[in-house]
Amino acid sequence: MxxxxxxxxxxxxxxxxxxxxxxxxxxxxxxxxxxxxxxxxxxxxxxxxxxxxxxxxxLEKEVPVYYLLYKPRGVISSVSDDKDRKVVTDFLPEVNERVYPVGRLDYDTSGLIILTNDGSFAQSLMHPKHQIDKVYVAKIKGIPTKEELQSMKKGIKSDGEHLKAIHTKMLSSDRKKNTSIIQMVLHEGKNRQIRRMFDALGYPVDKLKRERYGFLSTEGLQPGECREMTPHEVKLLKKASE
Known part of the structure; x- marks a missing residue:
């Protein structure tokens, strides 16, 4: 796609x-x-x-529309699924336009995703040269060291790919339960990137959520809820991806 x-x-x-x-x-x-x-x-x-x-x-061209969805876990980032699982467009109000997600979030990952019918807008947002911060929070099994978190900024090899975080931060840890909450910032979005990076260090991800996409956040939205983006938000994102 x-x-x-x-x-x-x-x-x-x-x-x-x-x-x-x-x-x-x-x-x-x-x-x-x-x-x-x-x-x-x-x-x-x-x-x-x-x-x-x-x-x-x-042919009449569709008026461009832009939606922000708080994708729940267990939902496919697509407009259809051959296994009849829930997809992101199931959560939108009835729209006549052919909208599709900008990029993707893994099936088990929750958080912000943009849906639109504006192809050039979607492609510009996904282009690697546009360094838009995507902020994730991961709950993992284990407590990584500062050095290990730093290594994720330098880059980790996984299946022949170089996976890199822009920023990492320990938000909290629980030594009794041996779990920790880590904030990560990415610019790229390779398949299951964060899970693969933590797996490589020996810390399986239990939960993962994308809390921010650029200046957009999950504030005011519950999982499964969506809203139309404001013209100002669209304008700012277009400017960020020029």
């Missing part, structure tokens, strides 16, 4: 112009243009920034 692209006939059908089967006939017959050029290949995919015309009439 990196480019949030869909098959051309599906996009035409979703716009309400015609059915998917008829859309395929339109494409083969040369009645469809993408960015001004006739396209008659059924495998063609298009993204939110492409202009699609049917018989010379552009």
């Amino acid at each position: 990196a480019n949030h692209q869909e098959r051309l006939q599906k996009v035409i059908a979703k716009s309400g112009v015609t059915s998917r089967r008829k859309a395929e006939v339109y494409i083969v017959d040369g009645r469809v243009k993408v960015n001004g050029k006739v396209v008659n290949e059924l495998g063609t995919k298009v993204g939110p920034n492409d202009t699609v015309e049917v018989d010379g009439v552009p």
